[in-house]
Amino acid sequence: KAFGEETPDVLHLHSVVAGSLAPLLRRKGASCVVQMHGIEWLRSRWGAVARGVLKAMERASLASADAITAVSQTQCDYFKKNYDLDCEYISTAAESKEFASPKLICELGIRPRKYVLFAARLVPEKGAHYLIEAFRRLSTDHSLIIAGDAPAVGGYGQQLLDMAKGDERIRFLGRVQGRLLEELFSNAALFAQPSELEGLSIGLIEGMSYGTPCLASDIPENREVVGDAALLFRSKDVDDLERQLNWALSNVEATVKLAAHGRRRVQQLFTWERVVDQLEALYTRVTAGARKRDSFPLPQRPAAQPKQLSVTES
Numbered sequence: 001k002a003f004g005e006e007t008p009d010v011l012h013l014h015s016v017v018a019g020s021l022a023p024l025l026r027r028k029g030a031s032c033v034v035q036m037h038g039i040e041w042l043r044s045r046w047g048a049v050a051r052g053v054l055k056a057m058e059r060a061s062l063a064s065a066d067a068i069t070a071v072s073q074t075q076c077d078y079f080k081k082n083y084d085l086d087c088e089y090i091s092t093a094a095e096s097k098e099f100a101s102p103k104l105i106c107e108l109g110i111r112p113r114k115y116v117l118f119a120a121r122l123v124p125e126k127g128a129h130y131l132i133e134a135f136r137r138l139s140t141d142h143s144l145i146i147a148g149d150a151p152a153v154g155g156y157g158q159q160l161l162d163m164a165k166g167d168e169r170i171r172f173l174g175r176v177q178g179r180l181l182e183e184l185f186s187n188a189a190l191f192a193q194p195s196e197l198e199g200l201s202i203g204l205i206e207g208m209s210y211g212t213p214c215l216a217s218d219i220p221e222n223r224e225v226v227g228d229a230a231l232l233f234r235s236k237d238v239d240d241l242e243r244q245l246n247w248a249l250s251n252v253e254a255t256v257k258l259a260a261h262g263r264r265r266v267q268q269l270f271t272w273e274r275v276v277d278q279l280e281a282l283y284t285r286v287t288a289g290a291r292k293r294d295s296f297p298l299p300q301r302p303a304a305q306p307k308q309l310s311v312t313e314s
Contacts, residue, residue, distance in 0.1 A: 010283045016040050016054060019061025026064060031286045034065040035090070036075050038199030043125055059083075066286045071200040074220040090278045092200050093270045094209040096263065100182035110171075110184075115143040116245065117188040117212075119176065120195070120203050122148040122157055127194030127217060127236075132163045132170060134241040140249055143169045147176040147184060185210040190248050190255065193222060196235060201225060205270050208262035213255035215244055225270075229262035231255070 011030045013019045019034035026032055040046075041054035062068060062083050069088040070076050076087040102112040116135065120126040128146060135144045146160070164170040176184065185191065191207035191214045198204075198221040205225055207214045214230035216222040223232070233244040248255050 009287050012279075013061070013065070016057040016061045019065060020057040022061060022064040026066070031066045031283075032064070033067045033069060033282060033286060034061045036068065036070040036079075036087070036199070038071075038197070039075065039078060042197055043123075067282060069282065072198075072221045072224055074224060075199065088278075088282060090275060090282070091270055092202055092205065093272045093275045094202070094205045094266055095272065096267050097182065097185070097206075097210045099210070100179065100186040102183055102187045104180045105183045105187060108173075110143065110145060110187075112187040113189050114141065115145045115188060116190045116192050116249075117145050117147065117184055117207075118192050118194075119147040119181065119184065119207075120193070122146075122160060124156055125195060125197045127196055128160055129163060130194045130236060130238050130241055131192050132160060134238050134245055135170065136163075136167050137242050138246055138249070140246075141169075142189060142249055143171060145171055145173060145184065145188075147173045147181065149175050182210075185212055188212050189252070190215055190245070192245070193217065194233075194235075194241060195219065195222070198222060204230075205266060208259075209266045209270075211259050211263040213248060213259040214262060215241075215248055226262065227265055229258055229265045231258065 007028055007030050009031065011022075011025050011032045013022065013032060013034045014037065016034075016036070017040075019032070022032040022034060041051040041058065046054065062079065062085055067088065068079065068085060069090045070079070071090065071092050073089045076089050079085050079087040102110075105112065116131075118128055118131055120128070122128060126148075128148070132144070132146075149157075161172070164172070185207060188207075191204075191212045193201055193204045193207070193214065193216040195201065195217055196219065198219060200221055201216075204214060204216055204222060208226070208229065214226060216226055216230055216232055217235040218232040219235050226232070231244050231248055234240040
């Protein structure tokens with residue numbers, strides 16, 4: 001749309017790939033906001049060449065955007081330290097969820113409050129391999145339910161299947177959404193987020209929004225989400241993860257209290273109303289000319305501000 005007859009007032013670019021187009025888009029007269037959902041080049045799926053390309057795209061995005069924002073303060077600190085740029089922290093969010101009574105999960109043979117839930121993409125950075133190894137050490141009649149992209153033959157997915165082989169307590173459900181996902185979150189004894197790297201974990205915020213007890217790795221992005229409202233374990237430390245899993249499943253009353261605190265935390269800090277207000281204020285400042293920096297000359301823009309902003313997301 002930015003290259004059509006009518007140029008939006010603001011282009012909201014989600015990622016360094018889209019953000020790398022900011023120099024061209026701004027020359028068309030559009031204001032560009034680049035939002036970061038993680039440090040892309042750190043993700044485990046990229047090889048050396050791809051990481052180099054993503055680093056170059058990161059530099060291009062940050063050099064040319066009118067404003068940059070990120071979903072975690074940790075990322076904002078990264079951009080300040082490495083690029084000396086101010087980045088506005090605007091988190092992701094979740095609605096407070098209503099309890100979904102167990103029906104579909106019972107049809108699948110999953111017992112309410114008798115399982116640990118993992119729900120994320122099955123990629124190494126999400127840490128499912130740590131969770132499977134730690135869970136297998138437990139003497140418990142709980143199950144481990146893994147909801148995510150179905151493991152393919154070969155690669156990391158097959159590694160997870162091999163790790164779980166012989167333990168009937170571990171079940172892979174593949175990709176889950178809709179009512180079944182709601183029931184899984186609502187009825188879990190514990191939601192586990194053992195990730196090595198995050199932007200800001202939507203899954204962790206979702207788990208807290210359901211009032212589900214949560215256990216997460218102690219990476220800075222997860223600490224931002226949970227505060228003191230969830231259990232933490234040392235990232236990549238299977239022994240510590242095993243200890244925390246065992247404690248959580250043995251101390252139900254304490255974890256339920258933590259879960260109630262987590263739900264309140266989401267209602268206070270991670271609401272869509274708050275996100276919308278922050279984005280609207282940012283768009284208004286950008287269109288009024290409060291740009292991050294003047295990287296290169298811009299075409300002359302109309303002096304009058306539109307009464308209603310036109311925003312296009314990429």
